Amino acid sequence: MSGLVASDLAVARGGVPLLAGVSFDVAPGRALILTGRNGIGKTTLLRTLAGLQPPLAGRVAPGGERSAYGAHADGMKATLSVAENLGFWATLHGAGDIAPALAAFDLDDLRGRAAQHLSAGQRRRLGLARMLLTGRDIWLLDEPTVSLDRASVARFADAVRAHLGRGGIAVLATHVELGIEAEALDLERYRVTGATAGQGGGDIFAEGAVE
Numbered sequence: 001m002s003g004l005v006a007s008d009l010a011v012a013r014g015g016v017p018l019l020a021g022v023s024f025d026v027a028p029g030r031a032l033i034l035t036g037r038n039g040i041g042k043t044t045l046l047r048t049l050a051g052l053q054p055p056l057a058g059r060v061a062p063g064g065e066r067s068a069y070g071a072h073a074d075g076m077k078a079t080l081s082v083a084e085n086l087g088f089w090a091t092l093h094g095a096g097d098i099a100p101a102l103a104a105f106d107l108d109d110l111r112g113r114a115a116q117h118l119s120a121g122q123r124r125r126l127g128l129a130r131m132l133l134t135g136r137d138i139w140l141l142d143e144p145t146v147s148l149d150r151a152s153v154a155r156f157a158d159a160v161r162a163h164l165g166r167g168g169i170a171v172l173a174t175h176v177e178l179g180i181e182a183e184a185l186d187l188e189r190y191r192v193t194g195a196t197a198g199q200g201g202g203d204i205f206a207e208g209a210v211e
């Protein structure tokens with residue numbers, strides 16, 4: 001299985017260039033942690049790696065077909081229970097048993113609860129459990145530990161380690177120290193001048209020249 005390779009990638013959000021010249025190669029069994037200030041483009045880069053939006057320039061290999069993108073509660077059916085949601089995804093991805101996913105994120109006691117009645121941290125655990133059912137070898141995770149308590153962060157780190165141990169790849173945008181052996185990529189040096197995110201769209205549109 002090949003690694004995840006980004007070559008001279010440029011990404012934009014809402015037509016505004018955010019990052020340019022991003023190149024990296026993540027080998028099977030390895031993890032990459034994306035760091036950088038709020039709004040620099042971590043989510044945008046992950047979405048581009050997942051094939052959910054096209055790059056402005058450069059390329060990603062493979063495309064999205066080997067990737068599972070995990071962000072917030074997307075794809076969750078509010079009225080279905082935890083087990084029904086996991087069952088739905090297992091069927092969708094051709095995965096068999098949901099038991100390992102339930103166990104990995106301590107969801108057994110919550111299996112009958114509707115997704116809409118889960119707490120924020122429980123909902124996040126359900127979203128992360130989904131990654132285990134995708135069968136995809138490249139996990140792209142956006143702030144995966146938001147709302148998680150300490151025990152759940154540790155469970156998540158264990159799940160990522162196990163994924164890497166199976167030869168999987170993980171790219172994570174996180175500010176939390178997970179204790180996972182990983183390369184870190186500081187996006188600051190790829191930032192397009194003027195695209196300081198989160199500082200107001202007007203400034204971004206007025207400047208936007210490439211560094």
Ligand SMILES: Nc1ncnc2c1ncn2[C@@H]1O[C@H](COP(=O)(O)OP(=O)(O)OP(=O)(O)O)[C@@H](O)[C@H]1O
Pocket residue numbers: 013014015018036037038039040041042043044045196197198199
């Ligand atoms: N739909 C949109 N249209 C235009 N601009 C957007 C849109 N969504 C996000 N942005 C802007 O794009 C920039 C990059 O956003 P992105 O979510 O990729 O940053 P981030 O590094 O993940 O931020 P954070 O650390 O705060 O999660 C931000 O300035 C954001 O305000």
